[in-house]
Amino acid sequence: MPAVAKRVKNLPPYLFARIERLIAEKRAAGVDVISLGIGDPDEPTPEHIREEAKRQLEIPENHRYPTSVGLPAFRQAVARYYARRFGVELNPEREVVTLIGSKEGIAHIAWCYLDAGEVALVPDPSYPVYAGGTILAGGEPYYLPLLPENGFLPRLEDVPTEVARRAKILFLNYPNNPTAAVASSSFFAEVVAFAREFDLLVCHDAAYVEVAFDGYRPSSFLATPGAKEVGIEFGSLSKPYNMTGWRLGWAAGKEEAVEVLGRLKSNIDSGVFQPIQYAGIKALDGPQECVKEMNALYQLRRDLAVAAFREMGWKIDPPKATFYLWLPVPSGFTSESFAEYLVEEAGVVVTPGTGYGRHGEGFFRVSLTLPTERLQEALVRMKRVLGKVSF
Amino acid sequence: MRGLAERAQKLSPSPTLSVDTKAKELLRQGEKVINFGAGEPDFDTPEHIKEAAKRALDQGFTKYTPVAGILPLREAICEKLYRDNQLEYSPDEIVVSCGAKHSLYNALQVLLNPGDEVIIPVPYWTSYPEQVKLAGGVPVFVPTTPENDFKLRPEDLRAAVTPRTRLLILNSPANPTGSVYRREELIGLAEVALEADLWILSDEIYEKLIYDGMEHVSIAALDPEVKKRTVVVNGVSKAYAMTGWRIGYAAAPRPVAQAMINLQSHSTSNPASVAQAAALAALKGPQEPVESMRQAFQKRRDFIWQHLNSLPGVRCPKPLGAFYVFPEVSGLLGRRLKGREIASASDLALFLLEEIKVATVAGAAFGDDHYLRFSYALRLEDIEEGMQRFKELLEAAL
Numbered sequence: 030m031p032a033v034a035k036r037v038k039n040l041p042p043y044l045f046a047r048i049e050r051l052i053a054e055k056r057a058a059g060v061d062v063i064s065l066g067i068g069d070p071d072e073p074t075p076e077h078i079r080e081e082a083k084r085q086l087e088i089p090e091n092h093r094y095p096t097s098v099g100l101p102a103f104r105q106a107v108a109r110y111y112a113r114r115f116g117v118e119l120n121p122e123r124e125v126v127t128l129i130g131s132k133e134g135i136a137h138i139a140w141c142y143l144d145a146g147e148v149a150l151v152p153d154p155s156y157p158v159y160a161g162g163t164i165l166a167g168g169e170p171y172y173l174p175l176l177p178e179n180g181f182l183p184r185l186e187d188v189p190t191e192v193a194r195r196a197k198i199l200f201l202n203y204p205n206n207p208t209a210a211v212a213s214s215s216f217f218a219e220v221v222a223f224a225r226e227f228d229l230l231v232c233h234d235a236a237y238v239e240v241a242f243d244g245y246r247p248s249s250f251l252a253t254p255g256a257k258e259v260g261i262e263f264g265s266l267s268k269p270y271n272m273t274g275w276r277l278g279w280a281a282g283k284e285e286a287v288e289v290l291g292r293l294k295s296n297i298d299s300g301v302f303q304p305i306q307y308a309g310i311k312a313l314d315g316p317q318e319c320v321k322e323m324n325a326l327y328q329l330r331r332d333l334a335v336a337a338f339r340e341m342g343w344k345i346d347p348p349k350a351t352f353y354l355w356l357p358v359p360s361g362f363t364s365e366s367f368a369e370y371l372v373e374e375a376g377v378v379v380t381p382g383t384g385y386g387r388h389g390e391g392f393f394r395v396s397l398t399l400p401t402e403r404l405q406e407a408l409v410r411m412k413r414v415l416g417k418v419s420f
Numbered sequence: 421m422r423g424l425a426e427r428a429q430k431l432s433p434s435p436t437l438s439v440d441t442k443a444k445e446l447l448r449q450g451e452k453v454i455n456f457g458a459g460e461p462d463f464d465t466p467e468h469i470k471e472a473a474k475r476a477l478d479q480g481f482t483k484y485t486p487v488a489g490i491l492p493l494r495e496a497i498c499e500k501l502y503r504d505n506q507l508e509y510s511p512d513e514i515v516v517s518c519g520a521k522h523s524l525y526n527a528l529q530v531l532l533n534p535g536d537e538v539i540i541p542v543p544y545w546t547s548y549p550e551q552v553k554l555a556g557g558v559p560v561f562v563p564t565t566p567e568n569d570f571k572l573r574p575e576d577l578r579a580a581v582t583p584r585t586r587l588l589i590l591n592s593p594a595n596p597t598g599s600v601y602r603r604e605e606l607i608g609l610a611e612v613a614l615e616a617d618l619w620i621l622s623d624e625i626y627e628k629l630i631y632d633g634m635e636h637v638s639i640a641a642l643d644p645e646v647k648k649r650t651v652v653v654n655g656v657s658k659a660y661a662m663t664g665w666r667i668g669y670a671a672a673p674r675p676v677a678q679a680m681i682n683l684q685s686h687s688t689s690n691p692a693s694v695a696q697a698a699a700l701a702a703l704k705g706p707q708e709p710v711e712s713m714r715q716a717f718q719k720r721r722d723f724i725w726q727h728l729n730s731l732p733g734v735r736c737p738k739p740l741g742a743f744y745v746f747p748e749v750s751g752l753l754g755r756r757l758k759g760r761e762i763a764s765a766s767d768l769a770l771f772l773l774e775e776i777k778v779a780t781v782a783g784a785a786f787g788d789d790h791y792l793r794f795s796y797a798l799r800l801e802d803i804e805e806g807m808q809r810f811k812e813l814l815e816a817a818l
Binding site: 137143167289 | 424425426427428431458459460464465470478480481482483484485518519521522525529530532533547550551554555556661662663664665666675676679682683686688689690691692694695
């Protein structure tokens with residue numbers, strides 16, 4: 030058999046795929062594994078959204094090909110959401126494109142902008158798709174360390190000028206996965222200035238912009254003056270509306286980037302099943318209590334988990350956003366060995382920080398997307414095997 | 421702002437969809453357009469499939485699934501491949517994607533290195549060359565002729581092979597020609613592929629739409645050696661009138677399937693959970709709707725094929741599969757019709773759309789602009805009406 034292509038060999042196995050396998054192995058061996066690994070909301074999609082999909086899938090027109098750039102009605106709903114929520118004006122025809130989940134756009138934006146050997150600035154740690162998309166396109170990731178002493182924001186002034194000049198894309202993601210850090214509007218203003226100076230496309234992943242606590246309301250990057258001229262933002266229905274399995278998101282912002290993403294997509298896929306897009310419209314336009322309820326639930330779990338980790342000896346502040354905790358591993362462990370230890374000894378899965386990059390070493394990520402009593406059980410088991418930890 | 425990547429600058433939008441969009445626009449403006457442009461069945465998705473989707477939604481089947489698709493669906497695909505195609509695959513050799521187009525894209529991405537040559541018989545489905553280029557490959561176009569029912573012959577393939585050739589794309593039943601390869605023809609092509617150490621990407625999406633007692637043969641089923649170097653692509657779109665649901669799949673040797681899963685985990689993740697539930701119902705449920713749809717298509721094909729062949733300047737071989745006829749219109753080119761210069765099939769397609777509101781797709785989209793593609797995935801009355809308009813136009817213009 031002829032060999033597979035080199036581009037795939039360069040690709041690290043997608044982190045969550047590996048965790049999926051690990052869980053499956055343990056479960057097959059009869060262990061009641063509790064996973065704090067994957068950020069997949071445990072609650073089903075709210076009923077009014079599911080009902081809309083059911084209604085729409087009765088309509089014969091919706092059984093036909095969608096357009097690859099998405100229903101005008103969905104893109105208009107995205108524009109309404111940006112106006113209402115962030116005060117950002119978007120032209121739904123030219124500044125919004127529907128995606129098969131925000132990940133699809135994140136992966137393909139590198140195809141649109143990077144020729145072989147060109148650079149994308151990629152935070153480290155970060156969601157693996159920023160580097161993955163870059164590598165698949167033949168580009169080179171240049172990693173920007175996200176360190177606790179900088180509030181997990183990249184220090185743009187530390188990027189060597191010659192690297193910044195060669196770079197074409199800057200990936201960012203706030204509220205941040207995996208660190209749960211948030212960005213201020215002054216940081217975003219700094220990003221716009223940096224992008225202008227070095228002629229970069231900013232690709233901001235806003236997947237967690239609706240998942241926040243204690244009254245905090247994260248902002249869109251596009252709300253920053255000048256942002257629409259230098260950047261696009263990837264939005265997702267997955268997290269706020271528990272719609273991970275539906276695969277629906279969007280890219281919005283800079284017209285050229287939106288147009289070329291749409292053109293690329295027409296050669297790769299034929300768009301999103303229309304009932305799913307109508308469900309998305311219902312989610313965005315409909316009552317938002319479901320989002321508040323989910324956030325209240327995540328906040329409760331966050332507080333529970335923070336209290337338990339503090340008892341075990343962690344010194345941590347409760348994160349303001351995302352449904353993750355990003356914690357240092359106790360002394361004597363690496364990220365990997367700590368995660369393995371917990372699976373082996375406690376039947377609890379956490380994500381080793383190294384899954385998100387080299388600077389994730391020394392950390393692990395806990396996801397709060399599981400039933401509260403399962404989270405409690407996981408914390409009890411961790412206390413039992415860890416006792417008091419030191420650093 | 422510095423420019424786009426070279427591949428993005430060179431990228432054209434998918435032409436068949438853009439023609440379809442234009443026709444749909446005219447329809448919205450209230451024009452009575454007869455649309456022969458569509459590449460999808462005009463039937464609705466069968467009831468039991470929709471019901472399965474609704475049940476899945478009721479049960480809250482709305483979360484991430486495994487990237488390659490849920491196990492029951494991959495098992496059902498294995499059963500289907502065994503039952504219909506005598507192909508034995510295990511579920512970890514199956515990758516479910518967002519439509520067969522997406523499966524083809526993933527396959528090309530994992531099989532091609534930059535500079536690899538890919539043999540594409542002409543006429544071809546419009547997205548093959550763009551997808552090959554997106555994977556860094558070099559399309560090598562090999563013409564076929566209507567005399568040979570638009571089928572690639574082993575000698576054509578052998579003549580096109582170079583040391584750089586890596587892959588052959590086969591599509592049977594074919595879009596846009598409706599050609600269907602016979603077993604002995606596939607054996608000849610497979611021999612060359614083995615000799616030259618080629619991959620075969622076999623697009624079998626129209627498998628169920630096949631007429632006059634023809635049998636669909638998957639090239640992978642010829643021989644275990646052939647199967648080892650073949651990626652079979654299929655889906656539920658055309659067989660179950662589910663184009664909108666976006667579920668296709670690939671069956672491939674394990675290392676290729678695993679590479680495709682890895683790639684997909686970095687782009688779209690799992691195909692939509694609700695659509696997977698529907699596809700499962702389609703594959704496991706009653707197959708009668710497929711057969712009644714096939715019979716309806718065959719009736720329409722008979723009508724449109726006879727009618728087109730009766731027109732002056734138009735001729736076409738009888739298609740044996742899919743839902744397209746692909747007449748040669750050379751007899752109408754290079755002349756003035758109603759004061760307009762008709763130099764190419766593209767000119768003719770535009771002329772037909774504007775003069776008589778008949779939408780077709782010009783052969784340029786498929787690599788040869790001496791042809792028009794007529795889809796017969798529309799009501800028989802509309803086909804009759806469209807043919808009548810075409811006939812009257814030619815009578816008045818010639």
